[in-house]
Amino acid sequence: MLAYAVILVEFVLSGRFRSISARLGMDVTMRVHQLFARTALALALLHPFLYRGAFNPALPWDATRQFTLTDDFGALASGIAAWVLLPGFVLLAMGRDRIGFSYETWRWMHGLGAVLIAGLLLHHTLAAGRYSTEAPLAVLWAVLLGIAVLSLVNVYVFKPLLQRRRAWTVASVKPAGLKTWELTLQPDGHDGLSYEAGQFVWLNVGHSAFSLRENPFSISSAPGTGPALQFVIKELGDFTRTLGQVAPGTRAYLDGPHGNLVVAGRGEPGIALLAGGVGVAPLLGILRQLRLEGDTRPTSLVYGNRVAEQISYRDELDALARDHGTEVVHVLSEPPRDWQGRIGMLDAAVVRELFSAPEKRDWLYVLCGPPAMMAAVEDCLIDLGVPARQILSERFTYD
Ligand SMILES: Cc1cc2nc3c(=O)[nH]c(=O)nc-3n(C[C@H](O)[C@H](O)[C@H](O)COP(=O)(O)OP(=O)(O)OC[C@H]3O[C@@H](n4cnc5c(N)ncnc54)[C@H](O)[C@@H]3O)c2cc1C
Structure with missing residues (x-):
């Protein structure tokens, strides 16, 4: 139950909720996401042994274990599938750079894999769980899963819809050092972004608002200089290496602002x-x-x-x-x-x-x-x- 609850919370951490990213910052959010993933994996791997292991004597009120254990394969199969998939899923996330998938391919696989595992676990929990079939717990699982799915819908549907109504245009791309570019965006028919200096956005240049081709970049301009946004971007992979060829007038979409690298409101003397x-x-x-x-x-x-x-x-x-x-x-x-x-x-x-x-x-x-x-x-x-x-x-x- 703990493993499943932690897995569902993981969706919320990836939901790009500004209230989370601005308060915790990206670093802490990602560290918590990684720590939760490892914790959930350890708990999930232990789970069958906790039922069957030598350290799990029969409960006094259930000497035959007929209330705690089921041998209905239909109810167990989804759990076994999730149990087998989960280690691969976490290891893939930990080693994604070494494996050589593009970031976008990995993101697709990570999103779909997470939904698949959460669905299998819901089936297993409700079909095989003795306590989880009780109404209060069943409702809790359904609500948690609903929140998890909404977090995904937020990133992949709601946010792109909003971004389409607040598009940006590339004003210029200029060299700003060795293999480094200065990108300037102008708001397209709206009043721009309300942000604090030091925050970052997910930036999508030249693709549909629903595309997964978006990357995080810090805003290097100051909010006080007006609605144009500037970025300093170093060449690294697919997108950043082709930034120098992006023509002025290209459409761009932003998700943000995110992050808590913010000094506004801080009273330190230096x-x-x-x-x-x-x-x-x-x-x-x-x-x-x-x-x-x-x-x-x-x-x-x-x-x-x-x-x-x-x-x-x-x-x-x-x-x-x-x-x-x-x-x-x-x-x-x-x-x-x-x-x-x-x-x-x-x-x-x-x-x-x-x-x-x-x-x-x-x-x-x-x-x-x-x-x-x-x-x-x-x-x-x-x-x-x-x-x-x-x-x-x-x-x-x-x-
Ligand atoms: C909060 C934050 C702020 C950043 N600000 C800047 C900045 O101001 N200037 C700058 O040059 N770089 C910045 N980066 C790094 C920048 O996001 C990556 O260099 C860029 O995404 C690489 O994209 P690519 O397609 O060229 O390379 P790829 O070959 O696709 O990716 C190379 C590596 O970049 C990372 N990456 C790629 N896409 C994403 C993504 N959507 N989300 C998270 N990580 C990704 C992954 O580790 C990936 O393995 C920032 C990163 C973060 C997390």
């Missing part, structure tokens, strides 16, 4: 932004908005890249340092000969050097970058005594 590569995208939005609002708190941007050509918006960052007083620290692991800045990785040593002053323990730290950088920086900040509630982070990839 803000440090730490970016690895294209992780600078949401942090740019935050810095731009702070400058627009004339926020007088001290700000630092530590921006790590491999080579100098990867640094996006260098002139704008210089201007931020000059006009807004932002301390901009570039870190390069493969610097050119004449490089005056820091050399190496954006790691614990850099963080310790820049942020170990006692007053910086009260600052807000906003992190976005590759997993290794994030782990090193988060651990170091915690070691320096920065409370976890003052560290906001967003990962662009999940294992």
